[in-house]
Amino acid sequence: MSDEKKILEEAFKFHGHICWASAAGTRAGLAALRTLGVKRAGASGDLHCILEIGENHGAQCFADGVQYSTGCTLGKWNIEKTGWGKLAFTLIDKKNQKAVRVSYRPGPHHKKVAESSFMRKRGQGIPPTEIPEEEAWEMVDIIWETPENEILTIGDVHPYEWEEFGEILGLVPCDQCGELVSKVYLRVVGKSHMCIPCSGYER
Ligand SMILES: [Zn+2]
Numbered sequence: 001m002s003d004e005k006k007i008l009e010e011a012f013k014f015h016g017h018i019c020w021a022s023a024a025g026t027r028a029g030l031a032a033l034r035t036l037g038v039k040r041a042g043a044s045g046d047l048h049c050i051l052e053i054g055e056n057h058g059a060q061c062f063a064d065g066v067q068y069s070t071g072c073t074l075g076k077w078n079i080e081k082t083g084w085g086k087l088a089f090t091l092i093d094k095k096n097q098k099a100v101r102v103s104y105r106p107g108p109h110h111k112k113v114a115e116s117s118f119m120r121k122r123g124q125g126i127p128p129t130e131i132p133e134e135e136a137w138e139m140v141d142i143i144w145e146t147p148e149n150e151i152l153t154i155g156d157v158h159p160y161e162w163e164e165f166g167e168i169l170g171l172v173p174c175d176q177c178g179e180l181v182s183k184v185y186l187r188v189v190g191k192s193h194m195c196i197p198c199s200g201y202e203r
């Protein structure tokens, strides 16, 4: 098995199930790393990702494939989303101040995915756990084996000015509930400093 296919298997473990959109995200993430000539973001955090997905729409699984393959994750705060509802992202190499945008392309492969036995069964309301794994892989292989230039649009590497904001350190207990909260999220209520839910403020 190729290294990239192993990464795909690991991405599915991270994501929780086998699906076409997380496979597309994984493929797009790997293509972005290769195009920028960088490695997956580890502890150093030299990468930042701007994802164009929105809220609560189909194929958001794309985001987990991008997170797993690029190493840009919500917990590391090196990924953010625009809320545009698109299967695309810009990966930024902060150190070298350059970036590339990658998007998932429509085409015959997408129709094949929609017509796969896995997706037809899903359409009939069969839960993914009751569909044989081979059928899920048949669908994923469509995404994985379509030539890259048919399935992805990889933009030109362009300059990207990156401004680094320092990490805000310091957690203090809320005067009301006693739970730890980042200093910048404390709200002043009378003489007390409280977390947002205790303060009654909306944000
Ligand atoms: Zn999924």
Ligand SMILES: [Zn+2]
Binding pocket: 174, 175, 176, 177, 178, 179, 194, 195, 196, 197, 198, 199
């Ligand atoms: Zn509180």
